Amino acid sequence: MKTPTTLITGASRGVGEALALRLASEGRNVAALARSKDKLEALAARGREEALPGTIIPFAVDVREPAAMTECVKQVEDCHGPVEVLVNNAAVVQNIPFAEQSLEQLDAIVDSNLKGTMYCTHAVLQHMIPRRSGRIVNISSVAGVRGIAGQASYCASKHGMVGFADALTQELVPHNIQVATICPGAIDTPLWDPEKNPYPGEVDISETIQPGEIVDLVCYLLSQPEHTTFKRIVLFPHNEWH
Ligand SMILES: NC(=O)c1ccc[n+]([C@@H]2O[C@H](COP(=O)([O-])OP(=O)(O)OC[C@H]3O[C@@H](n4cnc5c(N)ncnc54)[C@H](OP(=O)(O)O)[C@@H]3O)[C@@H](O)[C@H]2O)c1
Structure with a gap:
């Protein structure tokens, strides 16, 4: 029998990378998705070098491509094992007044964060x-439950994720499939690039949530009984009140 797999989007760095390593260290097989093939292969190699009990399987794929996502999920199911968990984590952000944002950036944010989540979920549900x-x-994100100036497109995409999940949670109860949404404030990850996209908060990004805290939360959710729904969790650092 094939071993069940956890599929994580956005696994090449930040929260997704930390989650892939934690789940593999707990013996789960992880399909690690992102666009950066080299980083994913390095992550898989790290899993092997550290002799983690679970395998990290790299898939270089863009979540904005529905056909590629469908094919990727099919490959995971056929070659590695049933997808028992999907973590929709891939995202991009740009901190800029909306009127100054290029339409290309607007599309990249909404397509990656919202439509990418919907495409991955659609592909996985055909099997679940x-x-x-x-x-x-x-x-x-907290940008999914409130407005943040300078992040209008990101807020639209993250609010969209929350609305999508609210509807889906209800739809999937009869199918015994759970949907939970985590809405964090700032996390200390490479999402915030000091040169190209600095963290807009007032403190140093290192004083915000650490990726491991989000990983702990995901692991907690995955360990809960099937009859209980954790619909939405909002958390943020005290130096960034929402
Ligand atoms: N950091 C924060 O302050 C913060 C706060 C609240 C919520 N979040 C959310 O937490 C999640 C993880 O973010 P993070 O902070 O870990 O960000 P990160 O370090 O920038 O990682 C983002 C990941 O998404 C992948 N990705 C982006 N676009 C993609 C695409 N089109 N197709 C496939 N993969 C794509 C990236 O890989 P490639 O570039 O290799 O594709 C990368 O692995 C995101 O949903 C983010 O919105 C972050």
């Missing part, structure tokens, strides 16, 4: 629903 089993964890 017939099995009547599965868990989906979406990494949204």
Whole structure:
């Protein structure tokens, strides 16, 4: 019998990378998705070097490509094992007044964060629903529950994720599939690039949430009984009040 797999989007760095390593260290097989093939291969190699009990399987894929996502999920199911958990984590952000944002950047944010989540979920559900089993964890943001000046497109995409998940949670109860959404404030990851996209908060990014805290939360959700729904969790550092 094939071993169940956890599919994580955005696994080449930040929260996704930390989550892939933690789950593999707990013996889960992880399909690690992102666009950066080299980083994913390095992550898989690290898993092997550290002799983690679970395998990290790299898939270089863009979540904005629905056909590629469908094919990727099919490959995971056929060659590695059923996708028992999907973590929709891939995202991009740009901190800029909306009127100054290029339409290309607007599209990249909404397409990656919202439509990418929807495409991955759609592909995975084709397999989870017939099995009547599965868990989906979406990494949204506090930008999904409030407005943040300078992040209008990001807020639109993250609010969209929350609305999508609210509807989906209800739809999937009869299919025994759980959907949970995590809405964090700032996390200390490479999402914030000091040169190209600095963290707009007033403190140093290192004083905000650490990726391991989000990983702990995902692991907690995955360990909960099937009959309980954790619909939405909002958390933020005290130096960034929402
Ligand atoms: N950092 C924060 O302050 C913060 C706060 C609240 C919520 N979040 C959320 O937390 C999640 C993780 O973010 P992070 O901070 O870990 O960001 P990160 O370090 O920038 O990582 C983002 C990941 O998404 C991948 N990605 C981006 N666009 C993609 C695409 N089109 N197709 C496939 N993969 C793509 C990136 O890989 P490639 O570039 O290799 O594709 C990377 O692995 C995101 O949903 C983010 O919105 C972050």
